[in-house]
Amino acid sequence: MDHNVNVVYRSLNFSALDSVEDDRLPGRRSWERDADGPVREAGGPGRESPSPENRKGRESRRGRRTADAAEAEGRLQGAHGSGVQSWMSARRQRPTQDNGPSAGEGDDMVDPWNVSTSSAKGVDYDKLIVRFGSSKIDQELVDRIERVTGQKPHHFLRRGIFFSHRDMHQILDAFENKKSFYLYTGRGPSSEAMHVGHLIPFIFTKWLQDVFDVPLVIQLTDDEKYLWKDLSLEECHRYAVENAKDIVACGFDVNKTFIFSDLDYMGMSPGFYRNVVKVQKHVTFNQVKGIFGFTDSDCIGKISFPAIQAAPSFSTSFPQIFSGRKDVQCLIPCAIDQDPYFRMTRDVAPRIGFPKPALLHSTFFPALQGAQTKMSASDPNSSIFLTDTAKQIKNKINKHAFSGGKDTVEEHRRCGGNTDVDVSFMYLTFFLEDDEQLEKIRQDYSSGALLTGELKKRLIETLQPMITAHQEKRKQVTEETVRQFMTPRRLDFDF
Amino acid sequence: MDHNVNVVYRSLNFSALDSVEDDRLPGRRSWERDADGPVREAGGPGRESPSPENRKGRESRRGRRTADAAEAEGRLQGAHGSGVQSWMSARRQRPTQDNGPSAGEGDDMVDPWNVSTSSAKGVDYDKLIVRFGSSKIDQELVDRIERVTGQKPHHFLRRGIFFSHRDMHQILDAFENKKSFYLYTGRGPSSEAMHVGHLIPFIFTKWLQDVFDVPLVIQLTDDEKYLWKDLSLEECHRYAVENAKDIVACGFDVNKTFIFSDLDYMGMSPGFYRNVVKVQKHVTFNQVKGIFGFTDSDCIGKISFPAIQAAPSFSTSFPQIFSGRKDVQCLIPCAIDQDPYFRMTRDVAPRIGFPKPALLHSTFFPALQGAQTKMSASDPNSSIFLTDTAKQIKNKINKHAFSGGKDTVEEHRRCGGNTDVDVSFMYLTFFLEDDEQLEKIRQDYSSGALLTGELKKRLIETLQPMITAHQEKRKQVTEETVRQFMTPRRLDFDF
Numbered sequence: 001m002d003h004n005v006n007v008v009y010r011s012l013n014f015s016a017l018d019s020v021e022d023d024r025l026p027g028r029r030s031w032e033r034d035a036d037g038p039v040r041e042a043g044g045p046g047r048e049s050p051s052p053e054n055r056k057g058r059e060s061r062r063g064r065r066t067a068d069a070a071e072a073e074g075r076l077q078g079a080h081g082s083g084v085q086s087w088m089s090a091r092r093q094r095p096t097q098d099n100g101p102s103a104g105e106g107d108d109m110v111d112p113w114n115v116s117t118s119s120a121k122g123v124d125y126d127k128l129i130v131r132f133g134s135s136k137i138d139q140e141l142v143d144r145i146e147r148v149t150g151q152k153p154h155h156f157l158r159r160g161i162f163f164s165h166r167d168m169h170q171i172l173d174a175f176e177n178k179k180s181f182y183l184y185t186g187r188g189p190s191s192e193a194m195h196v197g198h199l200i201p202f203i204f205t206k207w208l209q210d211v212f213d214v215p216l217v218i219q220l221t222d223d224e225k226y227l228w229k230d231l232s233l234e235e236c237h238r239y240a241v242e243n244a245k246d247i248v249a250c251g252f253d254v255n256k257t258f259i260f261s262d263l264d265y266m267g268m269s270p271g272f273y274r275n276v277v278k279v280q281k282h283v284t285f286n287q288v289k290g291i292f293g294f295t296d297s298d299c300i301g302k303i304s305f306p307a308i309q310a311a312p313s314f315s316t317s318f319p320q321i322f323s324g325r326k327d328v329q330c331l332i333p334c335a336i337d338q339d340p341y342f343r344m345t346r347d348v349a350p351r352i353g354f355p356k357p358a359l360l361h362s363t364f365f366p367a368l369q370g371a372q373t374k375m376s377a378s379d380p381n382s383s384i385f386l387t388d389t390a391k392q393i394k395n396k397i398n399k400h401a402f403s404g405g406k407d408t409v410e411e412h413r414r415c416g417g418n419t420d421v422d423v424s425f426m427y428l429t430f431f432l433e434d435d436e437q438l439e440k441i442r443q444d445y446s447s448g449a450l451l452t453g454e455l456k457k458r459l460i461e462t463l464q465p466m467i468t469a470h471q472e473k474r475k476q477v478t479e480e481t482v483r484q485f486m487t488p489r490r491l492d493f494d495f
Numbered sequence: 496m497d498h499n500v501n502v503v504y505r506s507l508n509f510s511a512l513d514s515v516e517d518d519r520l521p522g523r524r525s526w527e528r529d530a531d532g533p534v535r536e537a538g539g540p541g542r543e544s545p546s547p548e549n550r551k552g553r554e555s556r557r558g559r560r561t562a563d564a565a566e567a568e569g570r571l572q573g574a575h576g577s578g579v580q581s582w583m584s585a586r587r588q589r590p591t592q593d594n595g596p597s598a599g600e601g602d603d604m605v606d607p608w609n610v611s612t613s614s615a616k617g618v619d620y621d622k623l624i625v626r627f628g629s630s631k632i633d634q635e636l637v638d639r640i641e642r643v644t645g646q647k648p649h650h651f652l653r654r655g656i657f658f659s660h661r662d663m664h665q666i667l668d669a670f671e672n673k674k675s676f677y678l679y680t681g682r683g684p685s686s687e688a689m690h691v692g693h694l695i696p697f698i699f700t701k702w703l704q705d706v707f708d709v710p711l712v713i714q715l716t717d718d719e720k721y722l723w724k725d726l727s728l729e730e731c732h733r734y735a736v737e738n739a740k741d742i743v744a745c746g747f748d749v750n751k752t753f754i755f756s757d758l759d760y761m762g763m764s765p766g767f768y769r770n771v772v773k774v775q776k777h778v779t780f781n782q783v784k785g786i787f788g789f790t791d792s793d794c795i796g797k798i799s800f801p802a803i804q805a806a807p808s809f810s811t812s813f814p815q816i817f818s819g820r821k822d823v824q825c826l827i828p829c830a831i832d833q834d835p836y837f838r839m840t841r842d843v844a845p846r847i848g849f850p851k852p853a854l855l856h857s858t859f860f861p862a863l864q865g866a867q868t869k870m871s872a873s874d875p876n877s878s879i880f881l882t883d884t885a886k887q888i889k890n891k892i893n894k895h896a897f898s899g900g901k902d903t904v905e906e907h908r909r910c911g912g913n914t915d916v917d918v919s920f921m922y923l924t925f926f927l928e929d930d931e932q933l934e935k936i937r938q939d940y941s942s943g944a945l946l947t948g949e950l951k952k953r954l955i956e957t958l959q960p961m962i963t964a965h966q967e968k969r970k971q972v973t974e975e976t977v978r979q980f981m982t983p984r985r986l987d988f989d990f
Contacts, residue, residue: 223772233769266761266768273761273768274728277718280796285780288795300783301775304799 110337111292125163125336125363132339134164134361141168148172149211155433156204156362164336166346167358171331175212180493181329182321183208184312184357186219187247189239190229194246195383196463197365199470200430202250204362205333209256214331215321215491216257218247219312223262227301237263244482246386249474252485255492258321259485262308268488271319272311278352279307283344291340310345313357315495320488322495330357335364366426370402386471390464397424397456397463404445405452416448417455424452424459432462605832606787620658620831620858627834629659629856636663643667644706650928651699651857659831661841662853666826670707675988676824677816678703679807679852681714682742684734685724689741690878691958692860694965695925697745699857700828704751709826710816710986711752713742714807718757722796732758739977741881744968747980750987753816754980757803763983766814767806773847774802778839786835805840808852810990815983817990825852830859861921865897881966885959892919892951892958899940900947911943912950919947919954927957 108123110132129136137160142153145168156162171181185205187198202218209216220240226233240261247259266272285303288294294303311317315328322328332342339361346356367382381400384393404422406412419425419442432438441458444450603618605627624631632655637648640663651657666676680700682693697713704711715738717731724731735756742754761767780798783789789798806812810823817823827837834856841851862877876895879888899917901907914920914937927933936953939945 223768226772227776233773263769263772264765267765268762270759270762273718274758277721277758277796278728280799281722281794283795284792285789285795285798286791289791294780296781296784297779299776300778300780300799300802301772303780304775304795307795 111340123364128336129164132164132336132343134166134336134339134359135168137163137165137168137360141165144169144172148176151211154204154207155435156200156207156430158435159429160363161200161430162204162333162360162362164361165359166342167356168331168360171329171358174329179329180214180495181212181331181358182214182315183212183216184219184330184332185216185334186221186309186312187243188221188225189236189243190225190231192239192242193385193387194243195385196427196431196467197383198246199250199386200362200365201333201335202247202252204360206250206252208331208333208360209252213256215493216252217312217318217321218244218252218257218259219309220244220259220261221309223266223301223308224305226263227299227305233263237261241482241486244486245474245477246470248477248481248485249470251473254481254484257485258318258488258491259482260488261486264486265488266308269317269319271324272317275311275314275317275352276307279310279345279348280304282348282351283307287344291344306341306344309341310348313342313345313349314352314354316354318488321491321493325495326354328495329355331360332357333360334362336361337364365430366423368396368400368402368423370421370423371426384463384467386467386474388467390468393463393467394460397460398453401427401456401459403452403456405455406448409451412451413448417445417450417452419445422452422455424456427459428455428462431466432458606835618859623831624659627659627831627838629661629831629834629854630663632658632660632663632855636660639664639667643671646706649699649702650930651695651702651925653930654924655858656695656925657699657828657855657857659856660854661837662851663826663855666824666853669824674824675709675990676707676826676853677709677810678707678711679714679825679827680711680829681716681804681807682738683716683720684731684738685720685726687734687737688880688882689738690880691922691926691962692878693741694745694881695857695860696828696830697742697747699855701745701747703826703828703855704747708751710988711747712807712813712816713739713747713752713754714804715739715754715756716800716804718761718796718803719800721758722794722800728758732756736977736981739981740969740972741965743972743976743980744965746968749976749979752980753813753983753986754977755983756981759981760983761803764812764814766819767812770806770809770812771802774805774840774843775799777843777846778802782839786839801836801839804836805843808837808840808844809847809849811849813983816986816988820990821849823990824850826855827852828855829857831856832859860925861918863891863895863897863918865916865918866921879958879962881962881969883962885963888958888962889955892955893948896922896951896954898947898951900950901943904946907946908943912940912945912947914940917947917950919951922954923950923957926961927953 108128110123110128126136137157142157145157146153154162174181183205185201187194187201205216205218208214220243222233222236222240225231225236225239229236231239240263244259244261248254252259266276283306285294288303288306292306313330313332314326315322315330316324316326332338334342339359342357342359349356365383368384369382381396384396388396402421402423404418404420404425406415406417422445425442425445428438428441432441441450441455445455603623605618605623621631632652637652640652641648649657669676678700680696682696700711700713703709715735717728717735720726720731720734721728726734735758739754739756743749747754761771778801780789783798783801787801808825808827809821810817810825811819811821827833829837834854837852837854844851863879864877876891879891883891897916897918899913899915899920901910901912917940920937920940923933923936927936936945936950940950
């Protein structure tokens, strides 16, 4: 998988941002093309475009202006499909091309419910940055984060697992000027079972909270799961609470973190619904049709749902935390396929008087069977689940993890394995924190010194204690603890 | 206006229900025609259709079965237009035909945002009953209400101002078996100014509450006004509270009545949003397009709003009142143009496990300038406002109330006036309670014994003390009183 090369080696030619040809989908639907009436609003002065200050800051960096232009274009870019799933992407990788109209020739397709690529190497994340109009997390930004926080950047940043952003420099500018922000991430609780891929945004968000010391809100979209799945409200809500336990087990500080179920919080907050309605007034069906591919046969709940994922991007959705302040900017760490929600949110924000949320985008977490196969919640062998025993972990990796090794030991010793497609190696880039060890594994596997069984053993030895530790921590999460996290309240911050 | 003849004389030939030709709109859009996927659900066993018991009860009454069939047809009947306004209809009468596609030849058009007729006599309410598939409030039902409650029926019932219903016999059957129900009505607070027409549903609902002694919930759709109008959330919410004062002044019992702003209550109730999402899952864009005429250019807030007007039809939206019981049936008194919301609600109800709400429909309240002109909030002369002084009332009626009298006193004495088109007489049918006096006025005016000035004087003398009394009562409504009415709480009923 291409991005895992980049993961270890930041070898990209950034001038690609300037020279890339226009590779937008020929068959894409424009956010505005068919629209009349209300859609004109979208063209008003509040339109998604960099502020002068913002642009100035960006111009100092190579390729930024092109990325700005591409963001504007990316926003206009339609998506296709008949369903949408939010906050779930870390586990999704759909390389097949039979889901709705495919992207233009050579293009990957990435949206909240569909990730596909015609390339055997997987999604081309650099092209995605250009298409979505986001900005690359380059070495300069990683260095700046280190400078501002005084902390070594998380290996997800060092290895490009979080590879793209919007307005992160603005967040850092403000932070340097003692202006705080808050973090917002989430999860769609479609089942009790979470796997290691689901942890990626939470592990990274925990690190961000630690180094920036800012409030964090975590949305559990149980309403969305009810709308999309054949589940009852009660089931979705129960999954939300169960998933919250796994999230709490990631080590979040209860004094700095608010976890909420949409179904509960909508009925407990004087601010959340008001922001939902504000967003709903400023987004047309034409727009969500263009962004999310909704059709006339979709239920009205799906059609209006994007506003519910948008609303927590605004601090007035949490008056208990921000004392009604509307100017606290939001930073959203999420997988890149969630970006359409937040492109929409960023377009609406200035029109309803709120700052645009900034974003940090991650790559996708591959299935055990390979970066091009789809992880399936109904197939327990497609990933390592947080409830797996040490033995299950060992068996799954040994039996199912797609190998980049050669057919025979002799051939492997002679030619070496291919870390670009080896899932065990990919997983290690996510979970083995030591850069030197990882690099040595890469070299040894590539040279043939390290056999596939040995590589798998390294992964097993990395994951087993990690999962065991998670299970221990989760056991300590009582109903009372979850209740505390999920109670709307003031956090330990003065706003 | 035709219905005002019927108001006084219940002279209709009910066999019209059997013999009327199929006059559905040729260009109508079907609720289901273009739909696929989720819409198929609508055809399931839970579909809006009379229960066997219900049908049996109905079959004993002439014409009922035809009305049943027509309800099913009426539900399929599309509506047209580019906007929708809820809870506002009592003041709307739009005879022009330039709002969207017109009804079939000879058909009136009545939906939440558009009331038009090609007939100089105004809306034909009997045809409407057939088209909507509701049932006529006939003398038998009026008599039964009197028998069950032991009270003389309200003059709105006696005069056919509330002229149509759905499942009212079911409500009475249950009531006779000591099974309670609750009342639900509402208002869209688009301005501070309310006029006498706005009082119609509240005056009647107050009477229903008095004679049945049941809980009442009153929805103020400030969210809807924000979505449809160029108003801020704060303005809409303020109008809601101001309108609540006028509603409270109608004399509702604070121990039996809960008034709520959507913007507030959505953020205070553990049940309301859950029911909104349930409805939203079971209604497609195709359906709301067919029912309300939404287009792709409408904002997603409008598209999903019908679920918010539907949800209070289910008792679990008010757990504080009904202790979580989901089987308490709802009776909705409203103007007939609100029926599309509740046809939709009745279709969804069995599919989400709730009883269908019953309905009582009123005719429209005419503008001063005549039953065929439109009342306009921006034209203070189009109606009598609740803030008008005695002098303003006198002047407005004398200057603006459309007269059915003749051009000269001599001709009037000789030929008599026409009460069918005389607005002063129409207003008296709404507000003069004494049947004998009203009948004498009708006879005297028709014969020419009563001159237009004298008729207007009777109306002035009826309205002036009524409005003054309302103003006095409203003055006594303190912020604290409104706060009490608008606080989610248990009412004086055991559920």
